[in-house]
Amino acid sequence: MNVLNEMELSFESRSSNEGFARSSVAAFIAQLDPTIGELNDIRTAVSEAVTNCIVHAYRDTIGKIIVNVKITADNTVIIKVRDKGCGIEDIHKAMEPLFTTAPSEERAGLGFAVMQSFTDSLNVHSRVGKGTTVTLKKNLSRRFGNG
Amino acid sequence: MNSKIYFDGSIMTAELIGEIDHHSAKNARMEIDALIQQKKPAELRLDFSGISFMDSSGIGLIMGRYRMMLLYGGVLRVVNVPHDLERIMILSGLGALDIFERQGEVYECT
Numbered sequence: 001m002n003v004l005n006e007m008e009l010s011f012e013s014r015s016s017n018e019g020f021a022r023s024s025v026a027a028f029i030a031q032l033d034p035t036i037g038e039l040n041d042i043r044t045a046v047s048e049a050v051t052n053c054i055v056h057a058y059r060d061t062i063g064k065i066i067v068n069v070k071i072t073a074d075n076t077v078i079i080k081v082r083d084k085g086c087g088i089e090d091i092h093k094a095m096e097p098l099f100t101t102a103p104s105e106e107r108a109g110l111g112f113a114v115m116q117s118f119t120d121s122l123n124v125h126s127r128v129g130k131g132t133t134v135t136l137k138k139n140l141s142r143r144f145g146n147g
Numbered sequence: 148m149n150s151k152i153y154f155d156g157s158i159m160t161a162e163l164i165g166e167i168d169h170h171s172a173k174n175a176r177m178e179i180d181a182l183i184q185q186k187k188p189a190e191l192r193l194d195f196s197g198i199s200f201m202d203s204s205g206i207g208l209i210m211g212r213y214r215m216m217l218l219y220g221g222v223l224r225v226v227n228v229p230h231d232l233e234r235i236m237i238l239s240g241l242g243a244l245d246i247f248e249r250q251g252e253v254y255e256c257t
Contacts, residue, residue: 015170022168022200040200040231047202051169097240105169106176106211110203110239117238 002073005031009067013058013083015051021067022046028069029077034140041118042077042138048111049081049134055102057085057132079136087128095124148198150175152182159188164197167205176208180215189221196227205232206239213244224248 007028011017022043029042046067053065066082088094095116100109116122119136126132148165161179165171183191191212198205209225216223226248228236236247 015168015173018168018170019166036231043200044202044235047168047200051202051204055169106172106204106207107169108203108206108210108239110206113238114203114235117234 003070004073005071007069010064011067013054013061013063013065013085015054017065018047018050018054021050021065025067025069025079029071029140032071032075032077032140038138038140042079045115045118045136045138046079046081048114049079049136052111052134053081053083053085053132055105055107057083057087059086059102061085075140075142077138077140079138080133081136082131082133084131087130088124088126088132089128091124091126148172148175150178152179154186154188157189158192159183159186159190160192160194162194162197166200167198167208168200168202169204172204172208176211179212183212183215183219183221187219187221190224191216191221192224192226194226195229195232198229198232201232201235203235203239206235206241209239209241209246213246222246 009021009024025046026039026043029039050065063083063085068080070078093099095112097113098109100107115136119138121137123135124132148163148167148171151162153160159182163175193209193212213223223246225246228247
């Protein structure tokens with residue numbers, strides 16, 4: 001994996017940072033000249049991953065969320081969203097569409113389903129009490145021979 | 148996100164403007180629900196024409212208002228969904244509820 005460029009954000013798990021996170025990732029990706037659709041897919045997936053950290057990982061507390069983005073030579077964007085929150089007990093259950101542990105927050109239970117559908121690959125690594133890392137990969141089309 | 152809410156007889160329309168995420172959905176939800184409880188409209192129209200971004204929080208917003216309207220004996224219509232948001236609407240399975248409407252026509256969402 002030949003990494004051409006990389007950036008990392010660290011911010012507090014406040015819901016007011018959801019827009020900041022997805023817009024910052026989109027701004028970094030802009031150098032690849034993505035299509036509007038690709039950019040929208042990435043913004044949506046990042047928004048879901050970051051919201052999960054805020055609503056679930058750090059429920060009722062404030063912790064740090066780290067978003068790392070790499071751009072590789074084959075025009076792939078690799079996004080890691082990491083927290084040191086509560087972790088996920090049963091990842092398979094958590095990834096089931098419509099399953100949610102936060103109905104009072106009016107969560108639809110679609111976070112992982114959206115991440116899966118809007119990217120090319122989704123990987124979730126979690127340890128209870130230690131935290132969760134979500135890795136999203138998206139291959140971008142080469143429009144003008146960039147990269 | 149901002150919302151412009153107005154009434155036409157027993158029809159309540161909420162024009163949503165901006166980006167819907169977990170953060171912004173909370174305020175819109177409280178504002179809309181307070182008015183539903185107060186005015187008990189026969190129909191609530193959520194107008195998405197001014198929405199430039201939405202994640203699954205928008206789905207939660209629709210599902211919650213659908214239940215709320217059901218509770219008060221009214222109906223929910225979701226109107227003017229921009230093309231960019233169609234994929235997430237389809238993924239949500241909300242198409243089964245028959246609540247979508249676009250430019251006066253039923254929005255195909257299955």
